[in-house]
Amino acid sequence: MVAAAASTDTASTAGLALRIDNISHGFSLEGQRLAVLDKVSLDIAPGEFVALLGPSGCGKSTLLRLVAGLEPADSGNLLADGEPIKGPDPSRVVVFQDPTLYPWRRVRDNVALGLEAQGLLKTHSAKIDAALAKVGLSTFGRAYPRQLSGGMAQRVALARALVNEPRLLILDEPLGKLDSLTRIAMQKELIDLWQRQGYTALLVTHDVEEALLLANRVIVFSDRPASIKAQLTIERPYPRHRDDPYLVDLRKQILGLLGLADNW
Numbered sequence: 001m002v003a004a005a006a007s008t009d010t011a012s013t014a015g016l017a018l019r020i021d022n023i024s025h026g027f028s029l030e031g032q033r034l035a036v037l038d039k040v041s042l043d044i045a046p047g048e049f050v051a052l053l054g055p056s057g058c059g060k061s062t063l064l065r066l067v068a069g070l071e072p073a074d075s076g077n078l079l080a081d082g083e084p085i086k087g088p089d090p091s092r093v094v095v096f097q098d099p100t101l102y103p104w105r106r107v108r109d110n111v112a113l114g115l116e117a118q119g120l121l122k123t124h125s126a127k128i129d130a131a132l133a134k135v136g137l138s139t140f141g142r143a144y145p146r147q148l149s150g151g152m153a154q155r156v157a158l159a160r161a162l163v164n165e166p167r168l169l170i171l172d173e174p175l176g177k178l179d180s181l182t183r184i185a186m187q188k189e190l191i192d193l194w195q196r197q198g199y200t201a202l203l204v205t206h207d208v209e210e211a212l213l214l215a216n217r218v219i220v221f222s223d224r225p226a227s228i229k230a231q232l233t234i235e236r237p238y239p240r241h242r243d244d245p246y247l248v249d250l251r252k253q254i255l256g257l258l259g260l261a262d263n264w
Helices: 060-068 107-111 113-117 126-134 150-162 180-197 208-214 245-257
Strands: 018-029 032-044 049-053 075-080 092-095 168-172 200-204 217-221 228-233
Touching (some): 032 060, 032 075, 032 228, 049 060, 060 200, 092 150, 107 113, 107 150, 126 150, 217 245, 228 245
Parallel strands (some): 049 200, 049 217, 168 200
Antiparallel strands (some): 018 032, 217 228
16 A cells, blocks of 8 residues: 555644655765665655654664754755755754663753753743643653653653754654553653644654554665665544554555564
8 A cells, every 4th residue: 555645633734844855875884885775765744744664774763864964865865844954953853762861960951951052041941841741741840860760751852852842853763662551651642742733753663553553654664775665654543543453454564565474
């Protein structure tokens, strides 16, 4: 099932439009060139939630780094609202698998890092409280990271991203280290935040079910060097349910595309 982008359920148009145009990229490894991405092209609409699936090490996280502007692509073009991506920007924020909180800083101070870096802390401090409220941590502003559960620490990382009011939230396996129950709860929170805020979301995950529950569209990549094998539009409203026969069938299709049909 291959289709174009679906419309989102968000009420806002705060998200940016992302164009990934014929991107190829690689790395030098022991004097040899290792190709990672091979002519990847993808258009993502404002406010869309897109999930990237593919074999481990195929280049999904590398693509996120390029979109974030953390390094330039070898060839091709990356455009945010039609403008070339030339480096990091507060409108494009990454949330990684590890929350990477500074242990000596309280929760509120960790969330404030982006505003501090931009010299906006004094004039925009109210955004910190608003971001903590969005992730349900208003009463934990003075806590230290060591006092938080894994799920709460990841909420702090989300708040640190949201305080910048991003138009593109880049999610690199953000729930990968959480226990299954916390992960289920956080999946719902991610959808709730996305629907309320209206940003564009780009998620890398190895969890096929998670991609189907969260995304408007799922992109399936080949082995390295990664190219796009399929794009699947998820034609279901939110909230979605794991036992929906439609999603179960799509999960089977995706596992087949990933070479795991025998494991179904």
